[in-house]
Amino acid sequence: MRISIILGTRPEIIKMSPIIQECERLSLDYFILHTGQHFSYNMDRIFFKQLRLPEARYNLDVGSGSHGEQTGRMLIGIEKVLSEEEPDVVLVEGDTNTVLAGALAAYKLGVKVGHVEAGLRSYDRRMPEEINRVLTDHCSDYLFAPTEKSREILLGEGVAERKIFVTGNTIVDAVYQNLEISEKVIDVLTEYRLGRRGYFLVTVHRQENVDDEERFSSILRGLELVRERFDVPIVYPVHPRSRKMMEKFGFDPDVTLIDAVDFLTFLQLERWARLILTDSGGVQEEACILGVPCVTLRENTERPETLDVGSNVLAGVKPESILSTVMKMIDKKHSWVNPFGRGDASKTIIDILQKYTE
16 A cells, blocks of 8 residues: 655644654555645744654645645646556545645546545635535545544535544644653743743634734734733734734734744643634644633634534634633633544554555
8 A cells, every 4th residue: 555645734744743653653655745835845844853754755835826826736746746656545634725636636546535634514615625625525535534523424415434434533643642742842831931821822814814804803802802801911823824914904913922833832832821712623623632721713613523512612703702702711621521532543544544445
């Protein structure tokens, strides 16, 4: 069995890292293709180094652009690599343009497609990620659903039951594997002069939030209300896209802005936060796994399991709603059970591939 692992954004690197490490452990025949969707491979090397991953064999460095332009450049580059390498299966993870391009290129070449984190739905077709999820699921041969709820969604859309495997989510593997490492190499509380449970952590980066001046302004005002009410630092590692839009709109929020950080640093920031506010699906999962209450700055989520167990709640983007939701969650007891698995998703996925591709 020869495996092609295709990724292009930092969340994909993080969630694919346990699968890559499992391939290494078993000495499997595989290679990594990095599309460079968000950053160049060179800028992502720190993530590969921290997560102890081997170098990517191929780097497309497609960069930014419109969705069609970016996806098209990826399709051309990925198709060329797959034609030369002739893998038996391509693995993609999540809902990015990289995922869609990788799945489409493989499908058209007759290469089997495995979709890690299949079956997630926000039911908001305005989100580019939602279209990517749906299309990728419906051209995949192996759908690795993180939860039973995801499996039921896929069955409801007519996906054949034989293609669906409930595996847990590889983010649990990644968090468990790297939490101890991060504690040994990073002291974020000292670096940023923070106390345990003495700050709120924020991430806001989704296109529908930061590209819309009114929505972004409303979210930032909500964060300011929270800071005024609780009088604690609100730490916001700013994604390059978000910083660009802040500058474009002339926003200067009264919160603690820091540059985007690496995964190990962010993991520590998450672990010791009193509460997390985010529009990221992955951060909703990580907060749930780490036992930190989460407030989601959206009207919907493709991680409904976090709502079901009570680790997360939807606040929308109106300032008053953000504040009132934080007030409800601030003293939430950390007694929920993590619904995303035990930390063995990567092993399960590779075991399935070995069984079904022989």
